Amino acid sequence: MFRTLLRRPSLLIGLIVIALVLAGALFAPLIAPYQPDAQMFDGLSLEGAPLPPSHQFPLGTDTLGRDLFSRLLYGARTSLLIGLVANGIAVLIGLLIGTIAGYFSGLVGGTLMRFTDLMMAFPALLLAIVLAALLHPSLWIVALVIALVNWAQVARIVYTETRSLAERDFILAERAMGAGHLRILVLHILPHLVPTAIVWGTLGIATTVLLEATLSFLGIGVQPPEPSWGNIVFESQSYFQQAPWLVFFPGAAILMTALAFNLVGDALRDITDPTQRGRG
Structure with missing residues (x-):
């Protein structure tokens, strides 16, 4: 398995990017030259416009004279925290519902899967917007909202695998x-579902980061002054032509992070899928 990992340069690139983003988020207080909400008079030009990247401000400043590099580092904390928490909750809910529905067929399984199909029928972004608008947006509320709209896909995959496992000879023997x-669920079904949960957990982080950025960009995600990559873009969108770096840098951070988690998730899926071993 490790030899297979080393033969995948895309996986190594994804791991390097994830490691850099995590390091920036964890050590933001040590790396960031300024506080994320510190407004500085020397961070604006004489006309009151944001400053481009310079030696003093590596990525420039925003419209309020705040250092963009510092805000991106602290914003990584918010975006990754929501991504990990929301996706972790979504995977747990999907694993629970999918396992119960797949193992207990009949009325129980049918009811749970019809509810899952109902959740999948709603557009995820539209449902998230409605839930976020009904609840008071905050970091943990946004994480909960994203988890409530992302568990259905995991439940469907887990349901299919559990149905297959429940009919195996070793389960019938038990x-x-x-x-x-x-005993059967804990000792014989769940261990076989762990690789699926890991793969979908990794892939789902990318989707979760993008969804959080979208909600924050629409103004119903993490609320200022708490920085997140999405609300940094939202605050700067009207200055795109005057100060394109305000949109480019957080947009690039979102893109690279989502791509990195997708690369790692795809590699893990291929490695844990027996039909893909030996290929590539």
Whole structure:
């Protein structure tokens, strides 16, 4: 498995980018030259316009004279925290519902999967906008909203795998020996679902980061002055022609982070899929 990992340059690139983003988020207080909400008079030109990248301000300043590099570092904390928390909750909900529906077929499984299909029928972004608008937007509310709209895909995948596992000979043998449902689920079903949960958990972080950025860009995500990559773009969109770096740098951070998690998730999916081993 590790030899396969080393033969994938795209995976190594993804891991390097993720490591850099995580390091920037974790050590933001040590790396950032300024506080993210510090407004400085020397951060604006004489006409009150934001300054371009310079030695004093590596990525320039925003419309309020705040250092963009510092805000991106602290914004990485917000975006990654929401991505990890929201996606972790979504994977847990999807794993729980998918496993129960796949193992207990009939009325229980049918009801749970019809509810899952109903959730998948709604556009995720539209549902997230409605939920975020009904609730008071905050960091944890945004994470909860994203989790509530992203679990259905995981549940559908887990359901299909659980249905297949429940009909295997070793599961039938466990039942014949009198093993209870809880023992079968915990000791024999869930261990086989761990690779799927890891892969979808990794892939889902990219989707979650993008969705958080979209909600913040629309003004119903993380609220200022708490920085996130999405609301940095939202605050600077009207100055795109005057100060394009205000949109380019946070946009590039969102793009590179989402791409990195997708590269890692795709590689893990290929490695854990027996039909893909030996290819590439």
